[in-house]
Amino acid sequence: xxxxxxxxxxxxxxxxxxxxxxxxxxxxxxxxxxxxxxxxxxxxxxxxxxxxxxxxxxxxxxxxxxxxxxxxxxxxxxxxxxxxxxxxxxxxxxxxxxxxxxxxxxxxxxxxxxxxxxxxxxxxxxxxxxxxxxxxxxxxxxxxxxxxxxxxxxxxxxxxxxxxxxxxxxxxxxxxxxxxxxxxxxxxxxxxxxxxxxxxxxxxxxxxxxxxxxxxxxxxxxxxxxxxxxxxxxxxxxxxxxxxxxxxxxxxxxxxxxxxxxxxxxxxxxxxxxxxxxxxxxxxxxxxxxxxxxxxxxxxxxxxxxxxxxxxxxxxxxxxxxxxxxxxxxxxxxxxxxxxxxxxxxxxxxxxxxxxxxxxxxxxxxxxxxxxxxxxxxxxxxxxxxxxxxxxxxxxxxxxxxxxxxxxxxxxxxxxxxxxxxxxxxxxxxxxxxxxxxxxxxxxxxxxxxxxxxxxxxxxxxxxxxxxxxxxxxxxxxxxxxxxxxxxxxxxxxxxxx
Amino acid sequence: xxxxxxxxxxxxxxxxxxxxxxxxxxxxxxxxxxxxxxxxxxxxxxxxxxxxxxxxxxxxxxxxxxxxxxxxxxxxxxxxxxxxxxxxxxxxxxxxxxxxxxxxxxxxxxxxxxxxxxxxxxxxxxxxxxxxxxxxxxxxxxxxxxxxxxxxxxxxxxxxxxxxxxxxxxxxxxxxxxxxxxxxxxxxxxxxxxxxxxxxxxxxxxxxxxxxxxxxxxxxxxxxxxxxxxxxxxxxxxxxxxxxxxxxxxxxxxxxxxxxxxxxxxxxxxxxxxxxxxxxxxxxxxxxxxxxxxxxxxxxxxxxxxxxxxxxxxxxxxxxxxxxxxxxxxxxxxxxxxxxxxxxxxxxxx
Numbered sequence: 001x002x003x004x005x006x007x008x009x010x011x012x013x014x015x016x017x018x019x020x021x022x023x024x025x026x027x028x029x030x031x032x033x034x035x036x037x038x039x040x041x042x043x044x045x046x047x048x049x050x051x052x053x054x055x056x057x058x059x060x061x062x063x064x065x066x067x068x069x070x071x072x073x074x075x076x077x078x079x080x081x082x083x084x085x086x087x088x089x090x091x092x093x094x095x096x097x098x099x100x101x102x103x104x105x106x107x108x109x110x111x112x113x114x115x116x117x118x119x120x121x122x123x124x125x126x127x128x129x130x131x132x133x134x135x136x137x138x139x140x141x142x143x144x145x146x147x148x149x150x151x152x153x154x155x156x157x158x159x160x161x162x163x164x165x166x167x168x169x170x171x172x173x174x175x176x177x178x179x180x181x182x183x184x185x186x187x188x189x190x191x192x193x194x195x196x197x198x199x200x201x202x203x204x205x206x207x208x209x210x211x212x213x214x215x216x217x218x219x220x221x222x223x224x225x226x227x228x229x230x231x232x233x234x235x236x237x238x239x240x241x242x243x244x245x246x247x248x249x250x251x252x253x254x255x256x257x258x259x260x261x262x263x264x265x266x267x268x269x270x271x272x273x274x275x276x277x278x279x280x281x282x283x284x285x286x287x288x289x290x291x292x293x294x295x296x297x298x299x300x301x302x303x304x305x306x307x308x309x310x311x312x313x314x315x316x317x318x319x320x321x322x323x324x325x326x327x328x329x330x331x332x333x334x335x336x337x338x339x340x341x342x343x344x345x346x347x348x349x350x351x352x353x354x355x356x357x358x359x360x361x362x363x364x365x366x367x368x369x370x371x372x373x374x375x376x377x378x379x380x381x382x383x384x385x386x387x388x389x390x391x392x393x394x395x396x397x398x399x400x401x402x403x404x405x406x407x408x409x410x411x412x413x414x415x416x417x418x419x420x421x422x423x424x425x426x427x428x429x430x431x432x433x434x435x436x437x438x439x440x441x442x443x444x445x446x447x448x449x450x451x452x453x454x455x456x457x458x459x460x461x462x463x464x465x466x467x468x469x470x471x472x473x474x475x476x477x478x479x480x481x482x483x484x485x486x487x488x489x490x491x492x493x494x495x496x497x498x
Numbered sequence: 499x500x501x502x503x504x505x506x507x508x509x510x511x512x513x514x515x516x517x518x519x520x521x522x523x524x525x526x527x528x529x530x531x532x533x534x535x536x537x538x539x540x541x542x543x544x545x546x547x548x549x550x551x552x553x554x555x556x557x558x559x560x561x562x563x564x565x566x567x568x569x570x571x572x573x574x575x576x577x578x579x580x581x582x583x584x585x586x587x588x589x590x591x592x593x594x595x596x597x598x599x600x601x602x603x604x605x606x607x608x609x610x611x612x613x614x615x616x617x618x619x620x621x622x623x624x625x626x627x628x629x630x631x632x633x634x635x636x637x638x639x640x641x642x643x644x645x646x647x648x649x650x651x652x653x654x655x656x657x658x659x660x661x662x663x664x665x666x667x668x669x670x671x672x673x674x675x676x677x678x679x680x681x682x683x684x685x686x687x688x689x690x691x692x693x694x695x696x697x698x699x700x701x702x703x704x705x706x707x708x709x710x711x712x713x714x715x716x717x718x719x720x721x722x723x724x725x726x727x728x729x730x731x732x733x734x735x736x737x738x739x740x741x742x743x744x745x746x747x748x749x750x751x752x753x754x755x756x757x758x759x760x761x762x763x764x765x766x767x768x769x770x771x772x773x774x775x776x777x778x779x780x781x782x783x784x785x786x787x788x789x790x791x792x793x794x795x796x797x798x799x800x801x802x803x804x805x806x807x808x809x810x811x812x813x814x815x816x817x818x819x820x821x822x823x824x825x826x827x828x829x830x831x832x833x834x835x836x837x838x839x840x841x842x843x844x845x846x847x848x
Contacts, residue, residue, distance in 0.1 A: 320729065320730070321729075321732060321734065324732055330730055332730060337724070337726065337727070338724075338726045338727055338730060339727055339730060340724075340727055341720045341723045341724040341727045341728060341731075342723060342724060343719075343723045343724075344716075344719065344720060344723060348716055348719075348720075349731075351713065351716060352716060352717065352720055352728075352731050352732075352733065353731055353732070356713055358713075359712050359713065359714070360711050360712050360713075361711055361712060361713060361716065402731065
């Protein structure tokens with residue numbers, strides 16, 4: 001079956017997530033969908049699988065238009081989506097999870113289903129015990145279960161969203177073998193990934209998305225350099241770095257390790273000194289967010305030492321509030337969810353963040369502080385404006401204005417995500433000011449330009465692996481893009497120490 | 499439609515009218531005249547100085563409970579365990595009274611100590627719910643409900659066990675205290691005691707001042723609206739939740755102690771009389787604003803007292819007051835939801 005996505009456009013507010021994307025996929029193909037975070041891959045696949053409706057454009061099977069209004073419609077048409085976080089039911093038995101969602105009667109025919117489950121399972125060499133609980137499975141096994149379930153429901157087209165994140169090499173091999181087998185039988189597989197090596201190993205063709213638009217389609221064998229260039233676009237000029245001598249020690253991490261459900265980070269060694277900016281690069285979910293949290297006491301490290309100050313005071317097990325007392329501040333990316341309090345005014349935020357004297361709120365002083373901060377940080381809002389009424393850029397400025405006057409270390413998630421150029425320049429101006437005063441900054445960004453332009457050193461995260469701090473001067477977009485995509489890591493084997 | 503005072507008022511009025519209409523329909527279905535019922539409720543609540551006094555007597559514990567709940571709601575908690583906190587307040591109060599009854603101290607002092615014991619009891623029970631939430635991960639609604647059952651059981655056990663009347667235990671409660679240990683009332687005929695009334699008014703004033711005018715109140719509000727952001731802003735979140743539990747429990751315990759020392763003068767099985775649940779309704783109805791809490795609580799108290807004579811006069815059950823109250827809260831909440839949905843729709847279009 002020939003699948004065609006024609007002129008798909010989807011906007012969220014002012015953001016064009018998909019800008020008139022047209023893509024035709026021949027039958028029996030493993031189609032890679034490549035792009036950095038926010039490129040529009042997930043939106044496109046969600047439209048294809050019925051989770052989102054496009055603003056315009058349509059989907060055609062062998063030239064005939066089809067209508068997909070819900071995930072239910074999609075599966076009836078044979079489109080099955082495997083989400084990055086498998087949509088399953090951890091407390092269920094595997095067989096019950098398998099049966100769930102199948103049409104047909106009040107009482108499921110467990111015996112017949114069980115036989116089919118075993119047959120399917122054997123076909124792909126998956127070893128899942130039907131009576132085990134879903135919660136006892138690894139991420140890779142949960143994917144296997146989900147694939148079996150979708151096939152059993154009659155999926156002819158499989159969409160896999162970042163399926164190789166958090167699974168072992170053996171599981172990856174099994175997954176790829178299964179997908180190849182399916183393609184050989186005439187099924188179409190959409191393989192959404194940011195990992196170039198996986199796309200290269202598996203896909204017969206790849207489409208690259210950037211900023212909501214389809215940049216191009218390439219058939220295997222792929223020209224990797226060209227793919228990286230398509231994904232990340234323009235080359236960047238590097239801004240001159242301040243060559244001030246490194247200051248006193250701020251943060252020292254020795255053999256730091258962090259465990260989470262999906263990812264395990266081991267053996268991070270680094271030292272950040274006053275005035276330094278450290279950029280954390282990597283695709284979302286590669287562990288950089290966990291690491292940043294661990295530097296501020298928001299994530300409990302599994303091992304190693306996290307120390308602050310010249311004296312290297314051990315901070316393991318301390319809370320964020322302990323870190324805060326030592327001059328550490330955290331700026332979350334989810335501004336309204338984690339940074340600001342919707343429903344409270346700007347003035348109320350300033351009151352909460354400042355050390356105020358007395359018990360009763362002094363309206364005059366509060367308004368005074370508020371007016372000063374609003375003009376100092378150029379926030380377009382009034383003291384009595386509720387924070388949720390501000391634009392994204394102004395919310396970010398407000399968040400920045402809430403930072404304590406003297407911080408030794410500022411941890412920032414995506415400092416300029418979703419902001420316009422003016423705000424971006426402004427925010428970085430403010431952050432640089434802090435650096436000149438001797439504050440160290442560690443930030444996460446999925447924008448390569450931002451990483452290269454502002455960092456002194458860069459840490460790249462990929463599937464739980466972390467590079468030692470690399471001098472930003474030794475990197476360029478090509479090199480960084482490859483590292484993020486999992487290429488060129490051989491140089492860092494054995495954990496080079498900074 | 500715009501989001502301004504007029505639309506809010508219109509939706510509020512609409513909700514009240516709908517609640518009354520539905521209540522009237524129910525009364526009419528039972529074969530009675532709704533207007534006669536309302537007239538009776540009105541007469542039963544303000545018809546004479548005596549019944550008006552009873553309304554105030556009923557207002558005091560309701561206002562105490564509501565004032566306390568304003569704190570827990572502000573910090574984002576559903577302190578449904580307030581019923582148990584009132585009960586524990588009453589139990590502690592009676593316990594102190596029994597211990598001190600025969601002591602050679604001034605009756606006033608004994609009453610005061612008994613009330614302090616009640617406050618401590620309510621606070622303890624609330625902190626227990628808070629500790630279950632903070633350290634045990636038990637949602638405060640479930641923890642509170644469980645503790646309510648435990649409190650009721652404890653109360654019944656005391657009445658029918660260790661504290662039973664000489665001779666035979668009775669549903670009418672423990673043996674009344676010596677009348678000289680009763681909270682003084684306005685006059686011999688009146689049940690209205692001025693001290694609890696003053697205390698109740700004080701608590702709502704405290705709630706108003708703390709929540710509207712202090713840094714503490716603002717921090718509670720921040721935690722209630724977004725605990726994650728509040729934490730990153732440096733506010734100790736769980737400590738503020740515990741503090742709110744403690745304040746609410748103290749006020750609830752005070753309500754229980756007032757019921758014991760000035761209304762029943764003994765422990766009875768249904769000592770909390772549902773004031774905690776009614777307080778939850780009042781707090782929701784006024785959208786957690788301390789300004790409107792007092793008048794609305796007074797209105798609810800009037801409904802409760804006014805409906806007492808319905809069974810005698812109209813052969814209607816007195817739970818009609820509860821029906822009106824329930825409908826009011828329901829429709830005001832639905833009205834709010836509808837208003838917000840309509841506003842969103844409009845935003846979506848523009």
